[in-house]
Amino acid sequence: MESFRYFLPAMNLIFGRGNLECVRSEVKKIGKKALLVTGKKSMEKLGFLKKSIDSLEKEGLDVVHYGEVEPNPTVDIVNKGAEKAIDSCCDIIIGLGGGSAIDTAKNIAVVAGHYEGERRSIWEFAGVHDKPRQITLKTLPVVAITSTSGTGSHVSRFAVVTNEETREKIGIMSPFICPKLSIVDIDILSCMPSSLTSKTGFDALTHLMECFVSKRGNPITDLYCLKAMELIFDYLPRAYNDGGDVEAREAMALADIFAG
Template sequence: MSTLIALPRILRIGADALADLPAVLADMGCRRPLIVTDDYLVSTGAVTRIGEGLRAAGIEFAVFGDVVPDPTTDSLKPAADLVRTEGCDAVIGFGGGSSMDTAKAVALLATTDRPMREFKAPTLTDEPLLPIIAIPTTAGSGSEATRFTVITDSETGEKMLCPGIAFLPTAAIVDHTLTSSMPPRLTADTGIDALTHAVEAYVSRKANPFSDSFALTAISTIGRYLRRAFADGADDQAREHMMLAATQAGIAFSNSSVALVHGMSRPLGAHFHISHGMSNAMLFPAVTEFSVGAATARYADCARAYGVADDAHSDEAAAALFVAELRQLNHDLEVPAPHDLSIDPDQWAGLLPTMAEQALASGSPQNNPVVPTADEIAAIYRSIF
């Protein structure tokens, strides 16, 4: 049985790769892109600097600077309308995962009148959209290399996973210098997000030799450099390695899958507005402990790649060390528990059945080494509170 592997057609990786954006657009035959970003990157002048480079190359552009965290279907409409009114022929996602997810969805909605909910999993969307260029400014989501977007339905509150090759960026520009101003909290949350991507890709029921190689390389790199990037944001070597690892982890899970952590994290964002990376970090140790017995050798490989075990350890010992390290990593990177965020415990308890069903409905838990029941998912939610 074959495995479908899909990658961006163009990848520009390295310091100051952002300067290659005009050349990338020219290679794609695009002359009027829409830059999709957030108000912070507009306020810092980063978008202005991109615009100067584009104008110098004779490329006109429009800017949508109102991306919201965890983008919603309502938040997409003004950007899609702007593509049409400005006659844009490409969409550039510039920012974190929310900006890139918004850009992917806008590239679709600008070409159809169908609502976004019609494109959520298990529907696969493979027809061509407007070309998408992804430029990440955080080292975590991996969205620059994935065939997914995640959008919250404004009417129902459901956080929808929308899959398909249509959402895979045509080009990605991976420039680690764009992450140098990331604060420690964002560095931690996005870094653990990238680690979660790599580990879930490796232990997924859809894992394959191609995704395995990217996953293990990313795990090894993150094990060496995440704490360094968290401790010193000016550590250029750590920033460079974390940025590359995040892209490698994105390639891994895009060509394998994520699993239970991601299925459970989406309801936390939808109901409590916890960032995606932080939601993953909260869940990662408990979900790994729940899952490890069904894929002990695979988790042991993760432990050895990460650097907390070696060949002298049995698989069982290595896997146990990995679970312990995930808990220690959360401690060292100051990941809060839900109760630390002043979430009402009665509200949390009351939403457990709904969140468990939403997690299962996402499809991701079905890729987990242990496919959980709704009651088991609720128990994990209860344990992390």
């Protein structure tokens, strides 16, 4: 067997039903003032935005909301969020939503954490440069509360950002952007419509297939891939047909974690 490396993040993962309530006590251990990053509509419409803010404030934390995230978040969206975090003196970034919201939270944590009197852009940290700025321990801690089962962003050291000027979509990679706390609440995931359930399910399946056939794979990643693909084949149709099928939602959430 060839030698290999496998990254294990130092993460607190909370998995189950009704776990959004855990956010207040756990976040309090990490920071005092949070920038809560979401998309523009769904989390507010479903009531999870208010529930999160109320829970955090009840525990004595200050919360600043940044709800400008769009699919395929851009450099501009990230930089504006970072400015809000810096101006508000936030010391923790929370991503509530799908992969775009969580990726944006990670990228904001990088820019805001490396602020030293001069505004930076997330693009300076992208791998498109010969010598990109290094992502260090200065990165603000990230908390991820996922609302989908597909991207794996809530358990990974990766994030993506789109540059509209250069028309590039680039990955940001660092162990320092891996969430310190990841909350997987099945009650939130059960609110996904069938169309989003199928799209995110196939997103996870694509990640798994890519990983399984990759020359950089290893026995550990193969185990995760095989089990996760089995879960998707068995439970994605059930989750699609019945969003309230808790067993199917749990299985898809596990597959998403394995894919991440």
